[in-house]
Amino acid sequence: MSVRVYVPRDAGAVAVGADEVAVALRAAAARRGLAIEIVRTGSRGLYWLEPMVEVATAAGRVAYGPVQADDVEGLLDAGFLDGKAHALHQGIADDIPWLKRQTRLTFARCGIVDPSSLDDYRAHDGLKGLAKAVSIGAEATIEEVVQSGLRGRGGAGFPTGIKWRTVAQTAAAQKYIVCNADEGDSGTFADRMIMEGDPFVLIEGMAIAGIAVGATRGYVYIRSEYPHAIAAMEEAIAVARRGGLLGKAIAGSRFDFDLEVRAGAGAYVCGEETSLLESLEGKRGIVRAKPPLPAHYGLFGQPTVINNVLSLATVPIILQKGAAFYRDFGMGRSRGTMPIQLAGNVKFGGLFETAFGVTLGELVDDIGGGTFTGRPVKAVQVGGPLGAYFPRALFDTPFDYEAFAARDGLIGHGGIVVFDDTVDMAKQARFALEFCAIESCGKCTPCRIGSTRGVEVVDRIVAGEKRTDNLALLEDLCNTMKFGSLCALGGFTPYPVMSALNHFPEDFGGARPRLQAAE
Amino acid sequence: MEARNTWDADQAAAIIATHANREGPALVLLQALQEAFGHVPEAAIRMVAEALNLSRAEVHGVFTFYHDLREKPAGKHVLKLCRAEACQAAGCDELVAHAEGKLGVAMGGTSADGRVTLEPVYCLGLCATAPSAMLDGRVVGRLDAKRLDALVTEAQR
Numbered sequence A: 001m002s003v004r005v006y007v008p009r010d011a012g013a014v015a016v017g018a019d020e021v022a023v024a025l026r027a028a029a030a031r032r033g034l035a036i037e038i039v040r041t042g043s044r045g046l047y048w049l050e051p052m053v054e055v056a057t058a059a060g061r062v063a064y065g066p067v068q069a070d071d072v073e074g075l076l077d078a079g080f081l082d083g084k085a086h087a088l089h090q091g092i093a094d095d096i097p098w099l100k101r102q103t104r105l106t107f108a109r110c111g112i113v114d115p116s117s118l119d120d121y122r123a124h125d126g127l128k129g130l131a132k133a134v135s136i137g138a139e140a141t142i143e144e145v146v147q148s149g150l151r152g153r154g155g156a157g158f159p160t161g162i163k164w165r166t167v168a169q170t171a172a173a174q175k176y177i178v179c180n181a182d183e184g185d186s187g188t189f190a191d192r193m194i195m196e197g198d199p200f201v202l203i204e205g206m207a208i209a210g211i212a213v214g215a216t217r218g219y220v221y222i223r224s225e226y227p228h229a230i231a232a233m234e235e236a237i238a239v240a241r242r243g244g245l246l247g248k249a250i251a252g253s254r255f256d257f258d259l260e261v262r263a264g265a266g267a268y269v270c271g272e273e274t275s276l277l278e279s280l281e282g283k284r285g286i287v288r289a290k291p292p293l294p295a296h297y298g299l300f301g302q303p304t305v306i307n308n309v310l311s312l313a314t315v316p317i318i319l320q321k322g323a324a325f326y327r328d329f330g331m332g333r334s335r336g337t338m339p340i341q342l343a344g345n346v347k348f349g350g351l352f353e354t355a356f357g358v359t360l361g362e363l364v365d366d367i368g369g370g371t372f373t374g375r376p377v378k379a380v381q382v383g384g385p386l387g388a389y390f391p392r393a394l395f396d397t398p399f400d401y402e403a404f405a406a407r408d409g410l411i412g413h414g415g416i417v418v419f420d421d422t423v424d425m426a427k428q429a430r431f432a433l434e435f436c437a438i439e440s441c442g443k444c445t446p447c448r449i450g451s452t453r454g455v456e457v458v459d460r461i462v463a464g465e466k467r468t469d470n471l472a473l474l475e476d477l478c479n480t481m482k483f484g485s486l487c488a489l490g491g492f493t494p495y496p497v498m499s500a501l502n503h504f505p506e507d508f509g510g511a512r513p514r515l516q517a518a519e
Numbered sequence B: 001m002e003a004r005n006t007w008d009a010d011q012a013a014a015i016i017a018t019h020a021n022r023e024g025p026a027l028v029l030l031q032a033l034q035e036a037f038g039h040v041p042e043a044a045i046r047m048v049a050e051a052l053n054l055s056r057a058e059v060h061g062v063f064t065f066y067h068d069l070r071e072k073p074a075g076k077h078v079l080k081l082c083r084a085e086a087c088q089a090a091g092c093d094e095l096v097a098h099a100e101g102k103l104g105v106a107m108g109g110t111s112a113d114g115r116v117t118l119e120p121v122y123c124l125g126l127c128a129t130a131p132s133a134m135l136d137g138r139v140v141g142r143l144d145a146k147r148l149d150a151l152v153t154e155a156q157r
Helices: A018-032 A069-078 A118-123 A128-148 A160-168 A190-197 A199-213 A227-242 A273-280 A309-321 A323-327 A360-367 A401-406 A425-439 A445-462 A467-484 A488-492 A494-503 B009-019 B025-037 B042-052 B056-065 B085-089 B092-103 B145-156
Strands: A003-008 A036-041 A053-057 A060-064 A089-092 A176-181 A217-222 A258-263 A304-308 A337-344 A350-355 A377-382 A389-391 A415-420 B077-082 B116-121 B133-135 B138-140
Touching (some): A018 A036, A018 A069, A128 A160, A128 A323, A176 A273, A176 A309, A190 A227, A190 A337, A199 A258, A199 A304, A199 A309, A217 A273, A227 A258, A273 A304, A304 A309, A309 A323, A337 A360, A360 A377, A360 A415, A377 A425, A377 A494, A415 B085, A425 A445, A425 A488, A425 A494, A425 B085, A445 A467, A445 A488, A467 A494, A488 A494, B025 B056, B042 B056, B077 B092, B085 B092, B133 B145
Parallel strands (some): A003 A036, A176 A217, A176 A304, A217 A258
Antiparallel strands (some): A060 A089, A377 A389, B133 B138
């Protein structure tokens, strides 16, 4: 009987040597005449331990990490195939405290199952949500999603069930389900992880959405920077088709649904839903004015559900366990769990899924362990390039859509980028505007022109040129962008800029002069 | 991996014929042509426009909108360094300067011998193992000067 060894094939693990470990392991086992079966999984999300290799033992899966190819001989000598002690031994994977204290609902299977095996997916509770949706029908399925309180995980936080209901109520010959997998925000990688580690959950979620709203075609728009995720999704879609999960009469029901992957082409703005739809139509990714909403006039002018990867990947467990089960997690109007991503200069970086309500300080200091450079944390940016920079003084903010908004920030897609005290916040503010200028689609003036003018104004402030005037000008410009832009790119770029300025004025050449209240 | 095929109108026509019936095909076609030839020459834009009954301006507009699409072939190898916030927090700016110095080109440029194109990328989703890079589609995390030197040497070979 061969020993089963799990080696992740997640891009984050591959980037630090997982493929080399798998090759070394196979070669060493062959040399020693050991029977092993290597299963390539997704990542558990404990990236400081990647490549994290697990061995199936009678007591459970025993983890070792971070393993490099040249550790393999030593591991085999130490008896790692029996889960024996070694310097890299982390104990039973499920019992690792960082993993154990999480509430994994969306990521329940990620890092555990073989992402190319539909049988493995089924053996780990997969397809139960779809079976439920088929049995209760479209209307009741939408009601479950509404009642669960699930909100758009892409960042906007719009109730997913309401979106679905709007599409369901709009008559059309062809409707679409579009999955927004254009995860361009720095500091976020949850979409990538789930597509690489548990792609069937996304397929199942999209199929449920299709049944609920009466859509028979779906697209997953994945950014080109994610070649591993594209390959994993394409492989899973082919397997799902063969397994009767996609195509005609899916999973033995009376519903048809099929799915296709489309790759992005390096435009950040295509993460904005209307820009993404334009791009899927083969056009320039220019933002559309809303209304009309995509739910009424979406892809090719047809009613379209466009949801983030995590929103769709969370639907199966909501259907499987019921709306109340999911809704019971969380705080306020933020229900359920959020896969939070700890990134940048952080000691224990990775994916931490937990109920809404955990504070920013717990996440950064306690769970993240502070910086890997060992220097003090100066600032964290929450919610991607368009999210605010928070100083330590705001670390009591609970992770919740409304609590972050109340402090002029946003949780966005749940990424937290940690910076130590060497960061220059004026440089970060300038970068936010510069990035906006590069990535602006050009349709609206506040974003197209404002971003470029903003870079110039920040440069003048830092150079000490007419500081009071230029600070007032920057604030005015940010207000124009915030309220006058068509989409979140121009509209939210003021968040990193103004938060950097308000919380770290010393980086902009000294304490901020008090502006006259001129309302 | 960057494609090495030289431009071939017949092959391009075959690629266009394969994808022209898909929904919203223009971008898919340009991507497929770039994958085959490593770039999208003006001649390809004309062919796509004709096949889809679009104006050349429309197809040119799509082509110029997306950072991935190139008018000219890149170097033999493409080394992308992530410059987004998570990698900034982990010190990517120093690595960018280091790579530029070693290759003797600025970001976006190709080394004089045509071997290496150095490009910025804004997030590879490897933010918990930052700083990160990609050499011809192969991802590399926890980049430091030593690992970067090895990558540059590999690309120069």
